[in-house]
Amino acid sequence: MTDKHVDVKNTDTLIQVEGLNTYYGASHILRGVDFRVQRGETIGLMGRNGMGKSTLLKSIMGLVKPSSGHVHIMGHDMTGSAPYKIAQMGIAYVPEGRGIFGSLSVTENLIMSARAGTTPAAKARAILGQDWHYDKVLETFPRLKERLKHGGQQLSGGEQQMLTIGRALMTNPDVLILDEATEGLAPLIAREIWHICDVIRQSGISSIIVDKNWKHVTQITDRNVILVKGQIVFTGSSAELLAQPELLTQHLGV
Numbered sequence: 001m002t003d004k005h006v007d008v009k010n011t012d013t014l015i016q017v018e019g020l021n022t023y024y025g026a027s028h029i030l031r032g033v034d035f036r037v038q039r040g041e042t043i044g045l046m047g048r049n050g051m052g053k054s055t056l057l058k059s060i061m062g063l064v065k066p067s068s069g070h071v072h073i074m075g076h077d078m079t080g081s082a083p084y085k086i087a088q089m090g091i092a093y094v095p096e097g098r099g100i101f102g103s104l105s106v107t108e109n110l111i112m113s114a115r116a117g118t119t120p121a122a123k124a125r126a127i128l129g130q131d132w133h134y135d136k137v138l139e140t141f142p143r144l145k146e147r148l149k150h151g152g153q154q155l156s157g158g159e160q161q162m163l164t165i166g167r168a169l170m171t172n173p174d175v176l177i178l179d180e181a182t183e184g185l186a187p188l189i190a191r192e193i194w195h196i197c198d199v200i201r202q203s204g205i206s207s208i209i210v211d212k213n214w215k216h217v218t219q220i221t222d223r224n225v226i227l228v229k230g231q232i233v234f235t236g237s238s239a240e241l242l243a244q245p246e247l248l249t250q251h252l253g254v
Contacts, residue, residue, distance in 0.1 A: 011075065012039045014175050014206055015060060015091070020069035022052075022059050022230075029055045030066065031230040037175055039121070042197075042207045044217040044238075046252060047227035053210050054096060056227065057177055061093050062086045074119065074174075090119040092173035096180040096210075098164045102153035106144050109152055109167055110134055117172030121204075125172070130203065132169040140199060141166050143192075158189030165196060169205075176200060181211040194220065214252055218242060226251050 015037040022030040029052050037043060045053050058064040060071055065080040072078065073089040087093070101109055117123060117131065125131050138145040141162045147155060155163060161182075168176055181197065182190040194216050200207060201220055211217050218224060218238035226234040226241075228251055234241065241247065 013037075013072075014039055014074060016070075016072040017056070017060065018070045018072075020056070020059060020066050020071070022055055022064055022066040024055075024064075029230050030059065030069075033069070033227075033230065033232060035225065035232070037206050037208060039174070040204050040206055041223060042201045042209065042221045044214070044221040044224040045208055045210045045227065046214060046217070046224060048251070048253060051227045052230040053227055054179055055230075057093070057179055057208065057210070060086070061091065061177070087171065087173075088118060090117065090122060090172075090174035091177065092168035092171050092175070093177045094161075094164050094168050094179065094181075096183065098160050100152040100155075100160055100163055100167070102151060105149050105151055106155070106163060107148045109163055110137060110144075110170055113167040113170040115171055117174070119174050121174050122172045125204070131172050134170070137166040137169055140169075140196060156189075158185045158192070161185065161189075161193060162196070165193075169200070173205060175206045175208070177208045179210045181209050182213060182216075183211070190216075214248065 013036055017033060017035040020030050020033040033056060047053050055064060059066050062081045062083045070077055070079050073086060073091060078086055078089065114134065116126060143159055144162055144166060147159065152160065182193050197209060198220050209217055218241060221238055223235065223237055224241050225232055233251060234247055
């Protein structure tokens, strides 16, 4: 099952992917993928390793150039555009592996990312006092507040993930993309990350979340998408997915 076509001029459609084909060399990774993100929507992107999840995210972000198909951001065709241009359109990306600046302190990592949102929705949040700024990030991530002078390389894996998410929020995005949200984290830290994901959802920011823990993902998502060998085989609500345990067994190995 694939997403139905949505008019890319609809301002409530923040990301619209249509017929996306992406290769790594001779390997055909994404095969005609249709995918969308609506305003305020939290999406779980699921599938076993190697099914194309990260490639889809990188194709959206301009880190990988698709061979055909289109990526529309806020109604604009941004297919294959440079990542910084995608970011300027209100898309923030937390990659697998985090990518923090290890030689910079927590404070420096956050401050260097700070900017006012440029989209109409972000400007409206700022007027209402709902924008993300340094103090708000530290209120949301109290562990970081205790480690402001620590270098990024001195933080634990969970603290690094919090810093990466906090840094992304400092750009005041309309969409936050989390690739492997809790990969390798201790259960206690993972619970904190899930709580933060819920806080982000309640703030009205749309999210795409990739994580192997489908039980936690489905607790906070509005819609879930399963990729198998570069093709979407399911899209639907958490209730619809949980009502089909055979899909979980077949495609997620549970």
